[in-house]
Amino acid sequence: MKIEDVNLLITGAGKGIGRGLLEEFLNLNCKVYVFEKNSELISDLQDNFKELFVSQCDVSDDESVRSAMEKMYNRGFYPNVLINNAGIIHSESLINMTSKTQRLHSRENWRKVMAVDLDSVFFVTSRFCENLIMSRKKGLVISISSISAYGNPGQTAYSAAKAAVNSLMKTWSKELGPFGLRFAAISPGFLNTDSTKSALNSNQIKTLERKIPLKKLGNVENIFETAKFIIQNDYLTGNIIDVNGGLII
Amino acid sequence: MHFTEIISDIFNIEKDKIFDDLELQNIESWDSMAHMELISTIEDTYELTFTGDEIVDIKKIGDIKEIILRNKKNL
Numbered sequence: 001m002k003i004e005d006v007n008l009l010i011t012g013a014g015k016g017i018g019r020g021l022l023e024e025f026l027n028l029n030c031k032v033y034v035f036e037k038n039s040e041l042i043s044d045l046q047d048n049f050k051e052l053f054v055s056q057c058d059v060s061d062d063e064s065v066r067s068a069m070e071k072m073y074n075r076g077f078y079p080n081v082l083i084n085n086a087g088i089i090h091s092e093s094l095i096n097m098t099s100k101t102q103r104l105h106s107r108e109n110w111r112k113v114m115a116v117d118l119d120s121v122f123f124v125t126s127r128f129c130e131n132l133i134m135s136r137k138k139g140l141v142i143s144i145s146s147i148s149a150y151g152n153p154g155q156t157a158y159s160a161a162k163a164a165v166n167s168l169m170k171t172w173s174k175e176l177g178p179f180g181l182r183f184a185a186i187s188p189g190f191l192n193t194d195s196t197k198s199a200l201n202s203n204q205i206k207t208l209e210r211k212i213p214l215k216k217l218g219n220v221e222n223i224f225e226t227a228k229f230i231i232q233n234d235y236l237t238g239n240i241i242d243v244n245g246g247l248i249i
Numbered sequence: 250m251h252f253t254e255i256i257s258d259i260f261n262i263e264k265d266k267i268f269d270d271l272e273l274q275n276i277e278s279w280d281s282m283a284h285m286e287l288i289s290t291i292e293d294t295y296e297l298t299f300t301g302d303e304i305v306d307i308k309k310i311g312d313i314k315e316i317i318l319r320n321k322k323n324l
Contacts, residue, residue, distance in 0.1 A: 133301060133304075134302075134304075134305075136299070136300065136301060175282070175285070176285075178285065178286075178288075178289035179285070179288075179289065
């Protein structure tokens with residue numbers, strides 16, 4: 001697909017990777033529609049990008065997704081590329097050995113992570129694909145996964161959700177490839193973003209950089225370049241593309 | 250591949266049991282995945298594109314034949 005033909009729907013583009021991708025695609029004059037849950041971030045997006053379409057949407061809630069999709073179509077926006085970016089990072093081990101009473105991984109946290117990081121991909125992608133199939137148009141789904149999908153100790157729910165997202169990309173690429181739909185995931189390692197800086201202190205980041213073969217954190221532009229490559233390569237589907245500086249090979 | 254062969258191959262049924270009024274829901278191996286395979290195989294073989302409505306409206310074997318003929322293709 002040519003970049004100039006892209007009509008992009010991106011979820012969770014108010015900050016972080018999503019915001020970076022949004023800005024890069026707008027710089028290429030792509031038409032972009034955003035699903036964002038946070039009201040403050042929506043206001044910020046609307047203040048900064050006057051022409052941008054934004055709908056408030058909780059992508060972990062199917063009814064919210066249905067309503068936002070309907071609004072998007074009513075506005076005459078029919079995306080052919082979806083980037084499933086919305087998500088939360090949550091760190092919690094299966095057994096908490098520091099507690100005498102609450103040793104088990106919180107069930108509530110498990111459900112929340114699964115809802116935001118996995119259910120959302122299922123809800124948004126299914127409705128996106130239904131429209132493309134019924135209108136017999138080609139399209140592409142890119143999901144932002146994580147290096148944690150390989151299995152990251154201390155991130156039980158998050159690792160499982162991201163591994164499941166990778167599996168969905170492979171499954172749907174086989175299921176819907178004959179109908180001209182492509183699927184891929186980008187699996188970032190550690191990026192130089194606010195969320196990394198808030199999760200790790202400077203010493204931890206230095207230690208991490210020593211472990212990464214390319215000796216530095218990645219950045220959002222690396223993720224954007226990968227997304228652009230996936231869009232432009234019409235023979236690519238079902239792939240999980242690691243962008244982690246060689247941290248896991 | 251001939252039309253009857255395609256149907257026989259996808260649904261794993263004998264050719265002599267394929268007739269126009271045979272309803273897809275009465276074919277044991279018919280399900281969503283088989284339906285998708287049917288659509289993509291017919292599209293590739295006869296170089297045509299079903300509309301979204303046609304995909305969901307197909308009820309019996311004769312409906313598929315009708316679409317092929319409507320697209321001016323030989324069975």
